[in-house]
Amino acid sequence: MGKEVVFDYSRAAEFISAEEMENFKTTVMSAKDTLVNKSGAGNDFLGWIDLPVDYDRDEFARIKKAAAKIQGDSDVLLVIGIGGSYLGARAAIEFLTNSFYNVLPKEVRKTPEIYFVGNSISSKYIADLKQVLAGKDFSINIISKSGTTTEPAIAFRVFKEMLTEKYGKEEAAKRIYATTDKARGALKNLADEEGYEEFVVPDDVGGRFSVLTAVGLLPIAVSGADIDRLMEGAASGRKKALETPYESNSALLYAAVRNILLRKGKTVEIVANYEPSLHYVSEWWKQLFGESEGKDNRGLFPAAVDLTTDLHSMGQFIQDGARIMFETVINVEESPAEILLNKEDVDTDGMNYLAGKSVDFVNKSAMNGTILAHTDGSVPNLMVKIPEQNEFYLGELFYFFEFACGVSGYILGINPFNQPGVESYKKNMFALLGKPGYEAQREELLKRL
Numbered sequence: 001m002g003k004e005v006v007f008d009y010s011r012a013a014e015f016i017s018a019e020e021m022e023n024f025k026t027t028v029m030s031a032k033d034t035l036v037n038k039s040g041a042g043n044d045f046l047g048w049i050d051l052p053v054d055y056d057r058d059e060f061a062r063i064k065k066a067a068a069k070i071q072g073d074s075d076v077l078l079v080i081g082i083g084g085s086y087l088g089a090r091a092a093i094e095f096l097t098n099s100f101y102n103v104l105p106k107e108v109r110k111t112p113e114i115y116f117v118g119n120s121i122s123s124k125y126i127a128d129l130k131q132v133l134a135g136k137d138f139s140i141n142i143i144s145k146s147g148t149t150t151e152p153a154i155a156f157r158v159f160k161e162m163l164t165e166k167y168g169k170e171e172a173a174k175r176i177y178a179t180t181d182k183a184r185g186a187l188k189n190l191a192d193e194e195g196y197e198e199f200v201v202p203d204d205v206g207g208r209f210s211v212l213t214a215v216g217l218l219p220i221a222v223s224g225a226d227i228d229r230l231m232e233g234a235a236s237g238r239k240k241a242l243e244t245p246y247e248s249n250s251a252l253l254y255a256a257v258r259n260i261l262l263r264k265g266k267t268v269e270i271v272a273n274y275e276p277s278l279h280y281v282s283e284w285w286k287q288l289f290g291e292s293e294g295k296d297n298r299g300l301f302p303a304a305v306d307l308t309t310d311l312h313s314m315g316q317f318i319q320d321g322a323r324i325m326f327e328t329v330i331n332v333e334e335s336p337a338e339i340l341l342n343k344e345d346v347d348t349d350g351m352n353y354l355a356g357k358s359v360d361f362v363n364k365s366a367m368n369g370t371i372l373a374h375t376d377g378s379v380p381n382l383m384v385k386i387p388e389q390n391e392f393y394l395g396e397l398f399y400f401f402e403f404a405c406g407v408s409g410y411i412l413g414i415n416p417f418n419q420p421g422v423e424s425y426k427k428n429m430f431a432l433l434g435k436p437g438y439e440a441q442r443e444e445l446l447k448r449l
Ligand SMILES: O=P(O)(O)OC[C@H]1O[C@H](O)[C@H](O)[C@@H](O)[C@@H]1O
Pocket: 082, 083, 084, 085, 143, 144, 145, 146, 147, 148, 149, 152, 207, 208, 291, 419, 422
């Protein structure tokens, strides 16, 4: 078999028997049918299932053209968005590019610096970014499906003003790319009025499932990554998820195993990576599973650690604290870089026994040792294997997790495609800010503060 993204739960054999997996098959297959037959709750948000093979080719070509224009006329691209309008692009760009992308010399990087903003309400962050932009040519990709989200709207106001001051209204409008709903919303109206180039978040694709739409693709293409390969990888992931029998179907097995473990009282899933460039893949995964499954007082709490870094901070808890979790290691099998350790004349640090070994060998040994230690500490260990860090396997990985998430949500008995809970804080914030229409709530809340 060729290389592919694979789910492997062989290390968790002492926590899950083959019989349990077989007994769970009917439940999993029924959840899969609900998903692919579009017969379950949230079925108007299933556009992502066919996206890798059925996307708007004209828009895809326009994305590449816009990316080339930005690469040609901008030192910096600002990507403004939050949640599903942020994490996929950041995950992909950090996974695929140099760890120090933004500070590489321009001749080496060849593509614009890329900064993300509008994913918090921090004045300091905005002010600091304005300093970075001083004297540089820049463009903005404002991304918001609803077009009304507070964080990106605030950042957009600030940087649109800066852009307009620098270039004048007309030229500024040519440097703003709006990714939003095709027909509705404040951002759509503004983009129409101002003549920004527009890209679409399809109606039937929710934010956290939108990385393979213009939401993710435009920033990813600006970074120089090959978005054709990304889509090909996703198409390969889709084929495997839809067609492979249960017994060897990675997405279905992952959905099964995490639900079996949840039913045994493991209420926290920790995703662990051993590569800093996967940090935002974990963040993307957290939103995908957290917003999809955490509702109706149910769901696994999705957590993430960066290893070996966090073994020196969270390692103690995972090894020895409350036994509430299992661990899913995302393992890049082949490191893109080989660094060999040399022998030193005087072995002061006692590291000469590693001479001739690669840094990645040390990393993998740390990983294997940790997996065994955590298993001994009653933390079931699962693994998602990524053969190499490239566009194709990232596409497979995105699709694998999305499909597993849909199936897993239906096994759990919730609607994986809504997020009603997110509105509660927003209502309070609007009331406290004095937004028109929230007067009554404002009085109530002020009494409680
Ligand atoms: O794209 P937007 O409409 O601005 O939404 C951005 C994000 O914020 C919301 O509050 C939702 O919880 C997320 O699911 C969404 O991805």
